[in-house]
Amino acid sequence: MSSTTVPAAKSREAWSGQAGFIFAAIGSAVGLGNIWRFPGVAYENGGGAFVLPYLIAMLTAGLPILFVDYALGNRYRGGPPTVFRRIRKKLEWLGWFQTAICFVIILYYAVIIAWAASFAYFSLDLRWGEDTTKFFTQDFLHLTAKPGVTVDFVGPIVWVLIGVWALTLFILASGVQKGLERSNIIFIPLLVILFGALVVRGLFLPGAIDGLNAFFTPNWAALAEPKVWLAAYAHIFFSLSIAFGIMITYSSYLKRRDNLTGPGLVVGFANSSFEILAGIGVFSTLGFMAQQQGVQIADLEGIKGVGLSFMTFPSIVSQMPGGQVFGVLFFTSLVLAGLTSLISLLQVVSASFQDKFGWTPRKAAIIVGSVSAIFSVLIFARTEGLHTLDTVDKWVNEVGIVGSAIIMLAVLLALKMLPVLRDHLNAHSSFKVGPIWLGLVGVVVPLVLLSMFVLEVLNVLRNPYSGYPVWFNALFGWGSIGLMAILVAIFTAAKWRTSPDVFKPEPALPNERIHAVSQHGGAHSAPTQEES
Amino acid sequence: MTTSAIFLMIAALAFLWGGLAISIVHLNKYTASHAAARATEDAVAGDLGQD
16 A cells, blocks of 8 residues: 555544433444344243343443443544554454444345334324234235245335435434434434333233233243353343444544443443333233233244234234324334434444545445445345345344454454553543453453354254245355455455554553554554554 | 242342443543543643544
């Protein structure tokens, strides 16, 4: 790379203050999974007893890795490719891998938001009728009976999806303060108010107590099962949006001397507080449904994921007095939770391209957003979109994200970067981290992640996921991972239009070796303290 | 509801919402107590968040 052909990096955008960052980080963490995944996972893994491994996982894995992300982004100041390149030039690919994960998730996440927006509208006249499963799969999605590859698009979904993308692009193009920050400051309180109203209504439904009983009654024997603990660690890991670039990118917009761990604690506790609230809301409502049908909660089907939201909940809405309002509250909550997470995912991709090619936020938003929107429609607005979405989601989360986290922690361990990140966190933060944090992120979390990764890869190799044909899982599951590898290779090889190597991390810390800090743009490895 | 279910619900809510409240109060106190020193540092360093 020649220093004479690349301009110095432009001034980086910044949050207007601590509150803006906290709202945006909560917006990213609180997503669809908080509402539709946590209650079902908890119920299937010991009910009330799951609370214990869940809280332990939050304290021993969720918050510690969140702090790693914050330290990386704030110290090396960029999107993931910039951050990892500044640590070692050869690590740029890891940043692009995290960016590619976000890109693939974006493609199907937007579609779910489009479904939720459609169902918020359908709630007004309870359009799904009596058979909500038939309405969702046949009348709405026009879902093919068997997984396949079709070119049949579902018109109404395409149009709503385009609307979701238009809104997302507008927010992203408005920049960090006027777009990300302002939208989250509006959306997050609105989400809490709407979902809070839904929970209160749910608690007063007949049968709600039975639902809460089912959700919180502990099965202590479950605590002896390793799979329950792995489920808790896996859930908190996906829930907090950690180790795939989002929090790295968001913390890069903080000022160099900003408090990192204090806001991190607020974000972590806010995310889990919302999850418990969601569990109470969802299960009190399921209790009502069970009572109406004269069955036990255990006999209900579709208690998490797409089934819970688009088949079970519409059925409940139809049965309750004033169900229209309840439906609008529920699906609007899904839209808001999804939208704030979608924006954060897209910001990672946008920031990576801004950093590498010197694009303005508006240019990056338009190009990245338009390309994402086109692929989103082409892949997931088709008649077998649900099958594709299900498969891609499984592989990207459990192979892509977990793999990315393992590699990231292994690299930080191998390069002895954890003490540097600890010192960076402690330089200006209100909550100091020490040997316990080092032990957790250096030993406990990598071992847990490695167990999760091996078990999951063995599982998908031995058992066709969700009963889909092997070729389908290979095409859309392993194919997603292959697509990410190709994107990583292309963008790592692309020429930088800015000078990421003209950089010196602050504060200067002893024993830190990073790639290239020459003020002339030359790439070499040298100890930071020698430069200063 | 069973006693254990009630206990676990209250314990989880108290831990999480209590933890959230404490972390917000702690953050506000820290921010307020460091505001003056921080303003001076920023003025000297000209730190506006850029590289």
